[in-house]
Amino acid sequence: MKKLTFQQLLQARLSRRQSLQLGLGALMTSMLPMPALARTALADSVSKGLLGFQSIPVSHLLDDIVVPPGYQAEVFFRWGDPVSDGPEFQMDASNSAADQALQAGMHHDGMDFYALPRGSNNSDHGLLVMNHEYLDLQLIHNDGSHLDSPDSYSADKVLKEQQAHGVSVIEVKKIDGHWQIQRPSTYGRRITATTPMQISGPAAGSDWIKTAADPQGLKVLGTLNNCAHGKTPWGTYLACEENFNGYFTNAEQAEVSSVQRLRWQRYHLGRSYYGWQQFDTRFDMAKEPNEVNRFGWMAEIDPYQPDSMPIKRTALGRFAHENAAFRLTRDQRVVVYSGDDARFEYIYKYVSHEAWDGTQGSHHGHLLDNGVLYVAQLHEDGSGQWLPLVWGQGPLTADNGFADQADVLVHARLAADALGATPMDRPEWIASHPELDSVFVSLTNNVQRGSGDNVSADAANPRNHNLYGHIVRIDEADPAALNFGWEVFALAGGEEDGGTIDGDIYACPDGMLIDDRGVLWVQTDIADRQLNSGDYAKFGNNQMLAVDARTGETRRFLTGPVGCEITGAVMAPDMKALWVNIQHPGSVPDVLRAQGVEKSPQNPRASSNWPDHHPQGRPRSATVLVTKHDGGVIGT
Structure with a gap:
């Protein structure tokens, strides 16, 4: 097959997009759902004025939040703040593990709003639920972790690090026009890396999940590296486990079979960023080789029931989950989209066998146990198909090394490889549009594409050495459909x-939210060391932008402090309050390292002192509340 140049691929994508906007192109008409085509064909004037705020400039190394004129941003919920009636944060990070179990975890990420009472659309009272993805080991303790202070590393430090992971549930209420966290609260809760959880679905009880501590393979302790999330139609929260490989190590280099080694390699296992295996043997693959198979799932949490046990839903597959985007089929079956956030990984969707009856309650969680997981194959002509990860079908057989359906799901990456799925440029968030029959997929970057023996550019990933990333749009007549159309919605970077x-x-592009007006909010994650320098200098600090999903018009709405990622966003139902998460402020970009700036446990404020700006403080990931001065709808 003749290889197309980048310009040819780009022109093909742009020509198709123009055809969609004009309602032309017989080929595309036969492939795409008519409702999506009809809506896309509307003139730009239909959504004229959708973005009503004044765009803000790029922010270079400013250690603060910037929002447009007429808006205000206030720090709302920081690492170490109590979720209910727990202890206050100590600026020297001297809080104990027991304290941390009652406080906000570190590195806020995906989050959602759950109105109170359950099932209502109340915009003045609810629960804010958020993930805490990972840790800054130079900030979590006052003298550092196993990397900086190996001699003082202890089981207590491990436990504090584990308690700083997971999920926070806080009760929030608008009182006299101002949002406040309710303390104490019967809903306030922490779920951590030590919280008991049930395992359900096809992999539950399988030999892949059983351990010495859990010989039945039905219970696991904790969830970790929770990146983004999903909100089920029945009012529960999915905490998505992403880079779980960074917690397990083969410390003793145990000898394993060639099959096991291949499976570990496919998930990049064996080297841990943490030192937990020193005091918690379940993170030592030589001592407990199956513990790692108990992570990389989606954990369902009922925020309305603080005593309920979270459940890991294995039918959704095991990989580096970014988030979970929900849609309903025409017959009310549940569809869950998720990206595998790593270079050359895949886009998945799950379709339940049974329909949802439209009522609320965690008892509907069984819909996530019985269904089919699919992986996407995107063709050069703008069409695509969903390939089922079902044992016994196609190459997913015992002859090809797959023992059963549990094996297929535990090793979903290998199953997707066998099916010939399309390797993508780091699939991140997926967001569903409330009016178009479309989902949008952010693809952050992939500088390895086209280098060495790696896969070269294709129509869906049209740039080798992809520095800046892109966003792909997928159109389906019905979420249950196995065929779809797609286009490159936006190639990131400047025109040059x-x-x-x-x-x-x-x-x-990384985090995404599509609000009820149809505005696509895009958050960026330029790697902390690359911010404000080299190829990324012109973009400044990481930012959040509003995009008209019909026309592509894009305006910068928020910029963050030094070294941070902007990630996770949710609005109150009336869209008059926007919560945004600021993750890992204080990471040191190379442009500052070149000036001799180095962060350490002894110098935590080297590049940032946001949000407290306390003379003896330290950078703290935090949730920021954005409102309009006139109390109006966000984005207008």
Whole structure:
């Protein structure tokens, strides 16, 4: 097959997009759902004025939050703040593990809002539920972790690090026009890396899940590296486990079979960023080789029931889950989309066998246990198909090394490889549009594409050495459909980089939210060391932008402090309050390292002292509340 140049691929994508906007193209008409085509064909004037705020400029190394004129941003919930009636944060990070179990975890990420009472659309009272993805080991203790202070590393430090992971549930209420956290609260809760959880679905009780501590393979302690999330139609929260491989190590280099070694290699296992295996043997693969198979799932949590046990839903597959985007089929079956956030990984969707009856309650969670997981194959002509990860079908057989359905799901990456899925440029968040029959997929970047023996550019990933990332749109007549159409919605970067952004430029799209008006909110994650330097200098600090999903018009709405990632966003139902998460402020970009700036346990404020700006403080991930001065709808 003749290889197309980047410009040819780009022109093909842009020509198709123009055809969609004009309602032309017989080929695309036969492939795409008519409702999506009809809506996309509307003139730009239909959504004129959708973005009503004044765009803000790029922020270079400013250690603060910036929002447009007429808006205000206030720090709302920081690492170490009590979720209910727990202890206050100590600026020297001297809080104990017991304290941390009652406080906000570190590195806020995906989050959602749950109105009170359950099933209501109340915009003044609810629960805010959020993930805590990972840790800054130079900040979590006052003298550092196993890397900086190996001699003082202890079981107590391990426990504090584990308690800083997981999920926070806080009760929030609007009182006299101002949002407040309710303390104490019967709903306030922490779920951590030590919280008991049930395992359900096809992999539950399988030989892949059983351990010495859990010979039945039905219970696991904790959830970790929770990146983004999902909100089920029945009012529960999915905490998505992403880079779980960074917690397990083969400390003794145990000899294993060639099959096991291949499976470990496919998930990049064996080297841990943490030192937990020193005091918690379940993180030592030589001592407990199956513990790692108990992570990489989605954990369902009922925020309305603080005593309920979370459940890991194995039918959704095991990989580096970014988030979970929900849609319903025409017959009310549940569809869950998720990206595997690593270079050359895949886009998945799950379709339940049974329909949801429209009522609320965690008892509907069984819908996530019985269904089919699919992986996407995107073709050069803008069509695509979903390939089922079902044992016994196609190459997923015992002859090809798959013992049963549990094996297929535990090793979903290998199953997707066998099916010929399309390797993508780091699939991140997926967001569903409330009016178009479309989901949008952010692809952050992939500088390895086209280098060495790696896969070269294709229509869905049209740039080799992809520095800036892109966003793909998938159109389906019905979420149950196994065929779909797709297009490159936006190539990130400036025009000189081949970018196709209509308005304010950005790089490395990551977090996404589509609000009820149809505005696509895009958050960026330029790697902390690359911020404000080299190829990324023009983008400044990481940012959040509003995009008209119909026209592509893009305006910069928020910029963050030094070294941070902008990630996780949710609005109150009336869209008059926006919560945004600021993760890992204080990470040191190379442009500052070149000036001799180095962070350490002894110098935690080297590059940032946000949000407290306390003379003896330290950078703290935090949730920020954004409102309009006039109390109006966000984005207008």
